[in-house]
Amino acid sequence: MSEHKLTQLKALEAESIHIIREVVAEFRNPVMLYSVGKDSSVLVHLARKAFYPAPLPFSLLHVDTGFKFKEMYDFRDAFCEEIGADLIVRRNESAIEKGMNPKEFGVARCCGALKTTGLLDALEEGGYDAAFGGARRDEERSRAKERVFSMRDEFGQWDPKNQRPELWNIYNGRIHDGESVRVFPISNWTEMDIWSYIREEEIPIVPLYFAKERPMIERGNMLIPYYEENKGQLLEGEEPKMIMSRFRTLGCSPCTGAVRSDASNMDEIVIEAAAARRSERETRIIDHGSNSMEDKKKEGYF
Amino acid sequence: MTEFNFELTKEIELLRLVTVGSVDDGKSTLIGRLLVDTKGAFEDQLMAVRKKKRADKVSSAAEIDLAMLTDGLAAEREQGITIDVAYRYFATPKRKFIMADCPGHEQYTRNMVTGSSTANAAIILIDARHGVLAQTKRHTHILGLLGIPHLIVAVNKMDLVDHDEAAYEKIKADMAEYCAKQGVKDLICIPMSALTGDMVSVRGDNMDWYKGDTLLETLESMSVLDDLDEKPFRMPVQLLNRPQTADLPDYRGFMGTIASGTVKVGDEIVVKPSGKTSTVKEIVTFDGNLQEAFAPQSVTITLNDEIDVSRGDMLMHAGQEDSDTKALTANVCWIGDEPLENRNKYIIKHATNQIKAMVSDINFKTDIHTLAQDEADELAMNEIGSVSFKLQQPLHYDKYADNRTTGSFIIIDSFTNNTVGAGMIV
Numbered sequence: 001m002s003e004h005k006l007t008q009l010k011a012l013e014a015e016s017i018h019i020i021r022e023v024v025a026e027f028r029n030p031v032m033l034y035s036v037g038k039d040s041s042v043l044v045h046l047a048r049k050a051f052y053p054a055p056l057p058f059s060l061l062h063v064d065t066g067f068k069f070k071e072m073y074d075f076r077d078a079f080c081e082e083i084g085a086d087l088i089v090r091r092n093e094s095a096i097e098k099g100m101n102p103k104e105f106g107v108a109r110c111c112g113a114l115k116t117t118g119l120l121d122a123l124e125e126g127g128y129d130a131a132f133g134g135a136r137r138d139e140e141r142s143r144a145k146e147r148v149f150s151m152r153d154e155f156g157q158w159d160p161k162n163q164r165p166e167l168w169n170i171y172n173g174r175i176h177d178g179e180s181v182r183v184f185p186i187s188n189w190t191e192m193d194i195w196s197y198i199r200e201e202e203i204p205i206v207p208l209y210f211a212k213e214r215p216m217i218e219r220g221n222m223l224i225p226y227y228e229e230n231k232g233q234l235l236e237g238e239e240p241k242m243i244m245s246r247f248r249t250l251g252c253s254p255c256t257g258a259v260r261s262d263a264s265n266m267d268e269i270v271i272e273a274a275a276a277r278r279s280e281r282e283t284r285i286i287d288h289g290s291n292s293m294e295d296k297k298k299e300g301y302f
Numbered sequence: 303m304t305e306f307n308f309e310l311t312k313e314i315e316l317l318r319l320v321t322v323g324s325v326d327d328g329k330s331t332l333i334g335r336l337l338v339d340t341k342g343a344f345e346d347q348l349m350a351v352r353k354k355k356r357a358d359k360v361s362s363a364a365e366i367d368l369a370m371l372t373d374g375l376a377a378e379r380e381q382g383i384t385i386d387v388a389y390r391y392f393a394t395p396k397r398k399f400i401m402a403d404c405p406g407h408e409q410y411t412r413n414m415v416t417g418s419s420t421a422n423a424a425i426i427l428i429d430a431r432h433g434v435l436a437q438t439k440r441h442t443h444i445l446g447l448l449g450i451p452h453l454i455v456a457v458n459k460m461d462l463v464d465h466d467e468a469a470y471e472k473i474k475a476d477m478a479e480y481c482a483k484q485g486v487k488d489l490i491c492i493p494m495s496a497l498t499g500d501m502v503s504v505r506g507d508n509m510d511w512y513k514g515d516t517l518l519e520t521l522e523s524m525s526v527l528d529d530l531d532e533k534p535f536r537m538p539v540q541l542l543n544r545p546q547t548a549d550l551p552d553y554r555g556f557m558g559t560i561a562s563g564t565v566k567v568g569d570e571i572v573v574k575p576s577g578k579t580s581t582v583k584e585i586v587t588f589d590g591n592l593q594e595a596f597a598p599q600s601v602t603i604t605l606n607d608e609i610d611v612s613r614g615d616m617l618m619h620a621g622q623e624d625s626d627t628k629a630l631t632a633n634v635c636w637i638g639d640e641p642l643e644n645r646n647k648y649i650i651k652h653a654t655n656q657i658k659a660m661v662s663d664i665n666f667k668t669d670i671h672t673l674a675q676d677e678a679d680e681l682a683m684n685e686i687g688s689v690s691f692k693l694q695q696p697l698h699y700d701k702y703a704d705n706r707t708t709g710s711f712i713i714i715d716s717f718t719n720n721t722v723g724a725g726m727i728v
Contacts, residue, residue, distance in 0.1 A: 004531035004564060004596040008316040008398050017600035018559040021540040025613055025654070049588035050600070053553065054545035137389045144388040163386060165416040165637055167724050169559070170651050170712050174719040188400055190391045196311065271306045277345045 009197050016043075016185040017050040018169060019148055020132065023183050024050075024057050026173035027130040030183075031123075034060035034087070036072045037250045038205050039134035041079075042194055043186060045203045047132075048083065059086040061131070063122055065114035066096050067252035069225070075206045090122035102254050103233075114252075120156045129175065132183050138190045139280070148187050154178040191248075191280055195273045199266035209269065211246040211261040218243075223258040248280040314393070315526050319401040320418045320450070323427030324437040328458045332427065332496035333390060333403055339503040339518065340392040387417040396522050412637035412684070415724050418445055419710070422526055423452040425517075430463045430493070434476040440670045440684075442477075446484035447633050447686065447726055449706055452524055453481065454490045456517060461495040465508040483673055488524075492517050530597040534622040535563030536700070536708050538653035539615045543602050555586055555602040556611050561653070561707035563619070564596040565603070570620040573611050574698040579620055580607040614655035616698050616708070626696035631665065631728055633702075634689045636681040638715060638722025642689065643680045648722070650691065652711040658694040659713075665690060688728070702726035 006014065023030050032047060034040050047056055062076060080087040092100075095113040102110040123131055137144045147166045152158060164172055175181060186194075198205060215226040217238050224233065226240035233254070234240070245258040246269075263272040323329040338348070351367045390401040402417030418424065424445045428438055445453060455477050463469045474491040481489050492501055493512050500506030503518040515523065543555035565571075569582045585592040586602040595601045603617065611617075636642050642661060650659045665688035667678035681687050702709030713723030 006599065007312050008314050011316050011598065014559060014598050014600040018540070021557055021600070022654070025541045050557075051543065052588040052602070053550055053555075053586065054543050055547070138391045141388075144390065145386045160386065164721050165412045165724070167416060167419040167712050167721070168707065168710050169420070170653070170710065172651065172712060172714055172719070172721045174649070174714055174716075176719060188389070188391075190393075190398075192393070193398075267308070270308075274306060277341075279346050 009193060009200065012186075012189055012193060013046065013049070013197070015169070015188065016046045019171070019183065019185040020047050020050045022171050022173065023130050023132065023181075026171075027181075029126070029128050030058045030130040030132065031061045031088075031126060031128040032056075032058055032132040033119075033134070034062050034076075035134065035250075036062065036068065036076045036206060037134070038194055038198060038209060039136065039186060041203050041205050042189070042197055043132065043134040044083070044085070045201060046185060056083075056085055058132075059088050059126075061122060061126070061128075062087065062089045063115060063118045064089050064091045065110075065118070065252050066091060067101075067114070067254055069206075069208060069250065069253050071208050072206055072250060075204075079204060088122075088126070090118060090125070092118035092121065102252075107255060123156065123180065128180065130173075130181050130183055132185060134186055135184050136189050136191070136194075137184075137187050146184060146187065148184055149173065150182040150184065151175070152180045152182060156180070158182075191276075192270075192273050195266075195270045199270050206250060208247045208250060211244055211264045211268075213242045214245050214258065215240040216243040216245055216258060217241075223260065225253060225256075225258055227253070248276075310395075314395075315397050317397050317399050317423065317521065317524075317526050318421045319399055319423050319425065319521070320404060320414075320421040320445075321401060321425045321427065322404045322414055322418070322441045322445070324429070324432075324435055327427045327429040327432075328496045329403065329427045332425075332456060332458060332494075332502065333401065335496045335499055335502050336401075336518070337390065337392055339499070340394055387413045394518070394522055397526075399521065412635075414441060415444060415448070415635050415637060418448045418450060419724070421448075421450050422528075423454065423521070423524060424450045425454045425456050427456050427458050428473055428477075430457050430459045430466075430469050430473065433473050434480065436671060438477075439480060442480060442486070443484060443668070443670050443673070443686065444635060446481075446486050447635070449702060449726070452488045452490070453486055454492065454517070454520060456496075457491060457493045458496055460493045460500065460509065461498055465493075465500075467493075467509075467511045470512070490514070490520055490524075492520065530562050531564055533562040533597075533705060535565050535569075535617075535619045536561040536705065537565070537601075537603070537617040538655070538708070539611055539613055539617060540654050541613060542611070553604070554608070555604045556617065557600075557602045558617070558654070559600045560595060560597040562597045562705050564594055565617075565619075566594045567592075571603075571605065571617050572620045572623055573609065574616045574618060574623055575626045575696045576610065576615065578609040578611075580605040580609050582606075614653075616653065618698075623698065624700075626698045628693045628696050629662070629690065630693065630697065630699060631688060631690045632711070632725035633728060634681065634687060634713070634726075635724045636683060636685050636687075636722070637724065638713075638720065639683060640715070640722075641680040641682045642713075642723065647716070649714040649716050650693070650711045650725070651714060652697060652699060653708060655697065656714075657697060658716075659691040661689060662692045663690040664688075689725075699727050701728060703728075 092114050100113050135143055147163050149171045217224040217226050223245055246261045247258050263269045388403045392399050404414040404417040457470050457473050470493040494501035500508050501516050537558045537560050539556045539558050541557045543557050545553055567582050572579050583604045583606045585595045644661050647660045649656055664678050666675035667687040700708040709727045711725045712721050715722045
C-alpha cells in the first residue's frame with residue numbers, strides 16, 4: 001500500500017466532509033437533522049471535523065415524537081451540551097395533544113403525523129433551504145435510489161422519477177424560492193462502516209446500543225422493550241422477562257425492537273455487525289409493507 | 303466464529319463500480335447474484351423477494367426473484383424495468399464495492415452518466431444471443447469519454463446459447479474492435495450466466511473452455527491504484543474558515559478537498575485566478591495538524607501571508623500552474639430536455655466555481671455507431687459532441703484526461719436550475 005493512500009473509512013470521511021462544506025457554502029440557511037441514533041452521531045462528528053477549529057455553523061434539529069426512549073433524551077441533552085451544539089427540538093404538539101399513538105391510529109398515521117408532518121412544519125418554521133440527514137443507501141431499497149442532494153418541492157415532496165443527475169463530486173445546489181434540498185452526506189456508508197467508524201473514532205452513542213440485561217416482551221421474533229409506564233402494551237399471556245439484548249437501530253419505543261446479543265462493547269458490536277445475516281431495518285416496524293418507505297419519502301419523510 | 307482481525311479491515315480497498323446494459327440483458331439478475339453470493343443482501347431482504355411466498359427460508363439464489371431485490375421503486379417493479387440509478391454495496395474480505403446500477407433505457411442515459419462519473423471500473427452487460435447492440439456502443443463510448451480505467455464485458459445468458467464458445471468469441475472480437483477506436487486500455491471479457499451463477503463467483507461445469515478469472519475474482523484482483531498523488535497539487539477552495547472566537551480572533555483557514563497531488567507545510571502556493579502567492583503555514587484537521595496532505599483528503603490550509611482567497615479559487619504549487627483563460631472546449635454529454643444550441647447561455651459549475659458561459663461553437667456531434675464527427679447546430683438529449691464555450695470570467699482548469707476533478711464540469715440551466723450537461727475538458 002502506498003504511503004499516500006486513505007483507508008476506505010477515511011476516504012468515505014473525506015467525501016462526507018466535502019459534501020457538508022458544499023452545502024454550507026451554497027445554501028443560505030442549512031440545518032442538520034439530528035435523530036439521536038448512531039448515524040446521527042456519525043453525521044455530527046463529521047460536521048465537527050469539517051469546520052474545525054470553528055464551531056458548527058448550523059443548528060441541530062431534533063423532530064421529537066415524544067415516544068423516544070428515555071436514554072435517548074438523556075444522551076441527546078448531554079451530548080449537545082458537551083460539544084456546544086445549538087439544539088432545536090420540535091414536536092407536532094397538536095397531534096401529541098390529541099393522543100396520537102401507533103396502537104390506536106396505526107403505524108402509518110402515527111409516523112405521518114409525528115415524523116413527516118412534524119418535520120415539514122419544523123423545516124418551514126425555520127425557513128431552512130437545506131436539511132442534512134443521516135440516511136444511508138444500504139438501508140432500504142428505495143433509499144438506494146436517492147441522490148446525495150435530494151430536491152424537494154414547495155411541499156417538501158420527493159419525485160423519484162425526476163431526480164437531478166449527479167456527476168463527479170460536483171453538486172448542483174441551485175434552487176428556486178420555496179424549494180429545498182435534503183442532503184445525505186453518509187449515503188455511501190454501510191452499517192458496517194458506521195460501526196467500524198464509531199469504534200475507530202470513539203464516537204459517543206446512546207447506551208441502548210450496548211447489550212445488557214433488559215426487561216423485554218417476547219412477541220414472535222420480536223423483542224419489545226418493557227417499561228413500567230407502558231404496561232398496557234402487554235398482550236394476554238405475555239410477561240416481561242430479563243433478556244440480554246441490545247438495539248441495532250433506535251426509533252420510537254413502541255415501534256423499535258431489540259435483538260438478543262452479548263455485544264457489550266464496540267469491538268463486540270463490530271464483530272456482530274460483520275456476522276449479521278439479517279438487516280437492521282427488520283427491527284423497525286415502519287418499514288414493513290410493500291412500498292412503505294418509498295411512499296413515506298415521497299410525502300416528505302426522511 | 304473465525305477470529306476477527308481489526309488490523310486487516312484497514313487494508314480493505316474501496317472500488318467504485320458501475321454496471322450498464324440494455325433492457326432485458328439480465329443486469330438486475332447479475333447484481334442480485336453478486337449480492338447473494340457475497341452476502342451483500344440480508345436474509346430478511348431475500349425472504350421479501352422469494353418466488354414462493356410460502357417458503358419459510360431461502361436456500362439458493364434460484365429461489366428468489368433477483369431483479370426484485372434491486373428494483374427499488376414501485377414503478378420499476380410494476381413495469382419490470384429499472385428507471386433510476388441505484389447504489390449497491392457489497393464486500394469481500396479484500397474489497398468494499400460501491401456499485402452504481404444504471405438503467406439501460408435509452409431515455410435514461412443521463413442516469414448512466416450520473417452513475418459512471420466516479421467509477422474506477424465498469425461492467426457492461428451483453429446478452430450472448432444478441433451480441434453488441436447500438437446501446438452497448440453508446441454506453442461504451444460514454445464510459446470511454448468519462449475515462450473509466452477498466453471495462454469488464456459480461457457476456458451474459460451463455461446458458462441460452464448452449465455455452466457456445468464461438469458466440470462468446472464473436473462478441474469479444476466485436477468489443478475489442480469498438481474499444482480500440484475509443485482508446486480503452488483495459489478490456490476484459492467474461493462469459494457467464496447470472497441466472498445459474500456460472501463464472502460470476504463460481505466457475506460451474508459448463509464453460510471449461512474459458513480459462514480466465516470469474517467476475518468476482520476479476521473485481522477482487524484488478525488494480526485500483528491511481529496516480530492521483532503524483533499529479534500537480536490542486537485544491538479548489540470550498541469555504542473560508544474564520545471562527546472569530548475569543549481564542550481565534552484572526553484565524554483564516556481555507557477549506558477544501560485536495561483534488562490531486564500532495565502539499566506540505568512551507569510549500570510555496572499560488573492562488574488562481576488572482577495569481578497571488580504565499581507559503582503554507584499549517585495543514586489543519588480535527589485530528590491534529592499534518593505535515594503533509596494528499597488527494598483526496600479534506601483539510602483546512604492556513605497561509606503565512608494575508609492574501610485574498612475566496613470560494614472558487616484554486617490553490618496550487620507555484621510553477622505548476624497554467625494560464626487561466628476565458629474559453630474552453632469540452633466533450634459534452636447533453637442530458638437536458640431542451641437542446642443545447644449555439645449562443646445559448648448557461649452556468650458552468652467547475653469544482654467549487656460557478657461562472658456564466660455562452661456556447662461559442664458546436665464543433666461536432668458524434669455518431670455513436672460509426673464514431674463519425676458530424677456537423678451539428680444543436681445537441682439534443684442524450685447526444686454527445688464537442689462544444690466550445692466563452693466564459694464570463696477567467697477559469698483555471700486541467701484536461702479531463704489529466705485530472706477528472708479539475709477537468710470536469712456540469713452545465714446548469716439558469717432558468718430551471720436543472721443540470722443539463724456534463725463536460726469533459728479537452
